[in-house]
Amino acid sequence: MICFDRGVGFKQRDRTIPRPARYALAIAVVIAGILCGAVIPGTVGGTICTAVVAAGLIPAAAMAFRDLGLTDAAGRDADRGR
Numbered sequence: 085m086i087c088f089d090r091g092v093g094f095k096q097r098d099r100t101i102p103r104p105a106r107y108a109l110a111i112a113v114v115i116a117g118i119l120c121g122a123v124i125p126g127t128v129g130g131t132i133c134t135a136v137v138a139a140g141l142i143p144a145a146a147m148a149f150r151d152l153g154l155t156d157a158a159g160r161d162a163d164r165g166r
Contacts, residue, residue, distance in 0.1 A: 106147055113140030 101109075114137050121133025 107144060110140045110144035110147070
């Protein structure tokens with residue numbers, strides 16, 4: 085669901101999962117990937133480890149950059165007096 089509550093062009097989706105839970109889920113995926121790499125021997129284990137760790141780190145980095153962008157946008161709006 086998209087709402088236009090901060091002005092023209094700024095879209096903010098309704099968040100259904102709290103921020104700490106989103107980061108905890110990404111961290112849990114990374115830990116699961118590391119454990120898979122430790123338990124499964126050979127190149128198969130390394131490949132699975134790499135894929136699962138990347139599947140956890142990429143969303144975590146995207147969420148961090150998104151949160152930083154929202155913080156920066158809110159700071160600019162405050163400086164403009166909105």
